[in-house]
Amino acid sequence: MTYETDLAAAKRARRAWTCSCGADNPPTYDACHDCQRPSWTCANCGTVNATVWSHCQECDGAIPAEILGDREEGFEMTWEEHTALQVGPRRVGGRYDHGYSGSEYEVLAIDRGPRESWPSWQITVRGADGQVREHCTGWDSRRDRIVAQVPADVTVVSIGRLHDEDQDQGEWADVLQRATIALDLREHFRDPHAISADLRHLTAHDQVVRDTVMDTPGVREVLAATGLQVQGYLAGPKAAPITVVTQCAGGRHRAATTAMALRAVIAGDVEQAATYGLTDAAKAFTTRGLSVDLVHRDLDKDVVDR
Structure with a gap:
């Protein structure tokens, strides 16, 4: 798995960068592996840096002025984004x-x-x-x-049901049995790579895949309704962690994209949720300050022949 291998090497070299969503990323990634939030690339040496750093971690070059903006305004971020970067995981x-x-x-x-x-x-x-x-x-x-680390308030897990029998799933092998909410996208929402062969070997890391999934009729409505379900569970008398599972066949397109979108909504990240067309759904969570983990069990696994 390229991401895990690259990240392990980056951590050994102490060069991984942490996104505001809490995910760690190799220095070659110009966007967060989990939530796709972009970073910035040093014009002097080409090193990728998290926006939380105003100077390049490699050559100490300054972040470009058009990204930095007025330092007193939080690097052109919202207050919530700036604080999230400072708090980290x-x-x-x-x-x-x-x-x-x-x-x-x-x-x-x-x-x-x-x-x-x-x-x-x-x-x-x-x-x-x-x-x-x-x-x-x-x-x-x-x-x-x-x-x-303590458990997140909400954990969103994407899985591919064709990988249910894999031997390397670890703690997520029985995630469906532990799910508070489980979305099965296999029957009602067509597989993107069945729509276009060009998408078969792409994943939710690619914008065209995310756009294809989110433009499927009904997907945004289902995700907005899932946000309401999460609010309902949070209002219950038992403050137990909530696990939301999104499912598709291979785990590389529909499940991963909708999991990314749900993370943005439940975290109250209005700017990121807007890229999925879910601004209003995210606004309901902006004052909750929930900790939200995003886990992709099968996103980086090989395409399943079927």
Whole structure:
């Protein structure tokens, strides 16, 4: 699997970059593997950098002015996007490490702001010495690491049913049995590669595949309704994590695309949801501050002959 191999090598070299959705990416990726949010490429040396870094991690060249904009306005991002990049993958209850001796800490609270007084956002942590501190130090994947992560509020998992018998599925082998909501897209929404042979060897990483899936009549309505289902479960008396599973045949087109779209909606990422035509669905989640994980079980597997 190219993504996993490249990412492992990048992490060993401490050159992976972390997107605001929490996914880590190899330095050669110019968009996030999970949510497709773009980064920026250094004009001096060609290194791909996360937008959270204002200087190139390779040559220290500055981010282009047309991307950076006014620093006081958060790098031309929305406030939510800027804060998400600073918080990174950290969640309340999780344990993390700054990368030097005795720097492990537990997150007690995250105030995403904006706040009237400085700091404009802050994180409350308990250090290895037992002391509670408040600060606004941003997450940097070159330095920071996850020690113990708590479950996300919502996990969206895409799967291909033709891979159900594979031996390398790990914790996602029985995901359908654990699903809170399961969407089966196989019968009602036509497989993109059946529409065009050109799409057969492409995946949801490719814009043309995402456009083809989202332009299928009924898909946006189903995803908007799924967002309402998630809200309903969240309103219930038991605050258990929610797992949403999207299913298609191979897991490379319909399931992966709709999972990406649902992640944007449930995370309240209006800008990203707009690229899927789901702006209004995402607006209902903007104030919830949910942690949302996106998992593609079969996206990067080979095409299944059938």
